[in-house]
Amino acid sequence: MEFIFKKISSLSAAFILVLLTAVFIVLFLYAKPAIKKYGLHFIIDPRWDVSVPIKEKTPTKTNNIKSQKNKNNNIEVSDADVLAALGITNTNAKTETIYGGLVPLVGTILSTLIAMLFAVPIAMGIAIFLSEISPPLINKPVGIAIELLAAIPSIIYGMWGLFYFGPFISHIFGGSSVSLLVAGLVLGIMIIPFMASLTRDSMNTTPNILKESAYAMGATKFEVIKDIIFPYARKGIIGSIILALGRALGETMAVAFVIGGVFTFPKKITDPTVSIPVVLANNFAESSGMSLSALFYLALILFILSFIIIFSAKFYFLKNKN
Amino acid sequence: MSEKLEKVMDIKNFSFTYNGANKPSLKNINLPIYFKKVTALIGPSGCGKSTFLRSLNRIHDLYPGNKYEGEILLKDIETGDMENILKYKKENELIKLRQRVGMIFQKPTPFPMSIFDNIAYGLRLMGKKNKKFLEEKVEEALKSSALWKEVKDRLKDDARGLSGGQQQRLCIARAIAVEPEVLLMDEPTSALDPLSTLAIEELVTKLKEKVTIVIVTHNMQQASRVSDWTAFMYLGELIEYGTTEQIFISPHEKRTADYIAGKFG
Ligand SMILES: Nc1ncnc2c1ncn2[C@@H]1O[C@H](COP(=O)(O)OP(=O)(O)O)[C@@H](O)[C@H]1O
Ligand SMILES: [Mg+2]
Numbered sequence: 001m002e003f004i005f006k007k008i009s010s011l012s013a014a015f016i017l018v019l020l021t022a023v024f025i026v027l028f029l030y031a032k033p034a035i036k037k038y039g040l041h042f043i044i045d046p047r048w049d050v051s052v053p054i055k056e057k058t059p060t061k062t063n064n065i066k067s068q069k070n071k072n073n074n075i076e077v078s079d080a081d082v083l084a085a086l087g088i089t090n091t092n093a094k095t096e097t098i099y100g101g102l103v104p105l106v107g108t109i110l111s112t113l114i115a116m117l118f119a120v121p122i123a124m125g126i127a128i129f130l131s132e133i134s135p136p137l138i139n140k141p142v143g144i145a146i147e148l149l150a151a152i153p154s155i156i157y158g159m160w161g162l163f164y165f166g167p168f169i170s171h172i173f174g175g176s177s178v179s180l181l182v183a184g185l186v187l188g189i190m191i192i193p194f195m196a197s198l199t200r201d202s203m204n205t206t207p208n209i210l211k212e213s214a215y216a217m218g219a220t221k222f223e224v225i226k227d228i229i230f231p232y233a234r235k236g237i238i239g240s241i242i243l244a245l246g247r248a249l250g251e252t253m254a255v256a257f258v259i260g261g262v263f264t265f266p267k268k269i270t271d272p273t274v275s276i277p278v279v280l281a282n283n284f285a286e287s288s289g290m291s292l293s294a295l296f297y298l299a300l301i302l303f304i305l306s307f308i309i310i311f312s313a314k315f316y317f318l319k320n321k322n
Numbered sequence: 323m324s325e326k327l328e329k330v331m332d333i334k335n336f337s338f339t340y341n342g343a344n345k346p347s348l349k350n351i352n353l354p355i356y357f358k359k360v361t362a363l364i365g366p367s368g369c370g371k372s373t374f375l376r377s378l379n380r381i382h383d384l385y386p387g388n389k390y391e392g393e394i395l396l397k398d399i400e401t402g403d404m405e406n407i408l409k410y411k412k413e414n415e416l417i418k419l420r421q422r423v424g425m426i427f428q429k430p431t432p433f434p435m436s437i438f439d440n441i442a443y444g445l446r447l448m449g450k451k452n453k454k455f456l457e458e459k460v461e462e463a464l465k466s467s468a469l470w471k472e473v474k475d476r477l478k479d480d481a482r483g484l485s486g487g488q489q490q491r492l493c494i495a496r497a498i499a500v501e502p503e504v505l506l507m508d509e510p511t512s513a514l515d516p517l518s519t520l521a522i523e524e525l526v527t528k529l530k531e532k533v534t535i536v537i538v539t540h541n542m543q544q545a546s547r548v549s550d551w552t553a554f555m556y557l558g559e560l561i562e563y564g565t566t567e568q569i570f571i572s573p574h575e576k577r578t579a580d581y582i583a584g585k586f587g
Binding site for chain 2: 135207209210211212213214215216217218219220223227228231232234
């Protein structure tokens, strides 16, 4: 019996590893054409779905429909477009479509960063309030409310962001009602309940007798929280932050509504831009060939980015103390 | 026992009721605590020993709604006056009280920090920052609690890596580092093995040169080994109080005699 149990549990653990590798391999295989064509330059190339003439000059009669219907109302206009607009009939030039991942990559990192900067202090505050300050009478209902908020599907946060929160923010900070800032804040709001309830749970694992010992030394409530509860629950708290970070990095629906979905660099925090999951969700249906492969390349980058961030966070915070 | 006895605490007509309880857990307790003596509190489980001890540093105040009645007087070292600690209202008065009346718990409670930081914790709370001063005080406290030799080479290690007995001595060192006038101990050896228990008992005997100790124990031998005065409690009341010798050899009350003889508890 024990043998079987051991076998099953180690099989389940192995399954996770297999799954992880399988996902990685699939992403890699589909992304391979794009990886071959653009290499690592993909990461620093801000152009997406932009037609450029091919360097070699072989005058053939091909029309450049592609460059004319530049769907992504991109400010950067390709050379071919300029020439066409000027009436210079260089329409013989061959064009190719370029895909680069810099804009969504930056959008993902910045929106997540804004979300974390906004969410961590508030979530910690809520957790401290619930575990150490609020009377039991308030504790229960607020705790339940937080758990309900954490369970709301992200698309609802997105809709709320689009119709209410975005206009509200643009009213205060100016700029567009869909923007990097709105996306970051909606993401932040979405992960706050989740982070707060996990953090509260780990703070609650601090034994009463330990807290009492600190009070018995003449510590104040603030000192007990800072010196005893936080260090004691450190692992759980950091774990909850990392889990929330992972959710923010990969969040699609909440962000899709409020980030704008345009392939431009945000010059200000209130400008619209795009993030990797949003690009994937918006473009998958209509993509094939190289554009599909480029999407897989983006997905692979997101996968590796999450991996690196979460691993370095774990390594940095959980290993290097004492 | 012909030496002059000096009271450091005096408990008068003290009753205590927990929040929401319909009757008091402690009823009309009268008890002196003598300076630089060890007072043992004995009695069957649930008789109110911990409740009483936890009143002496007002740690009960962490939880709302508990009711104190009567007086708990503590001597002011400077003026020599006895001050009623139940009158304290402000947070800083309670903090000051807890620095003067330290506490050791049933289980060792090392803080999640290094050995050094554990011992320096109370001093730092008092605003002491000078590194040299802290180092001296930490060494002194560790020596007084017979832990210095074992930990002097690993002061930077996490205190939770020590053995149970070492952890409890660490807690004692931490408590005496702030030089309290009274040290409360609530069954400090109940989670320890016999050898560690012995080490703590020796420590208690040694420490009373410096600090007044009130110790709760359900171990009769321990009470007789370490204490000068013994109080026997039963169902929230103080049944008998006297020198340890008198309580153990010729108790006046039948219940005391029965308890000591192991007939109940
Ligand atoms: N937090 C509490 N709330 C209400 N009653 C309590 C609480 N703690 C202890 N009591 C009650 O007070 C009485 C004395 O308990 P305690 O002081 O812990 O006894 P002892 O330490 O002598 O074993 C017991 O009847 C116990 O049930
Ligand atoms: Mg007890």
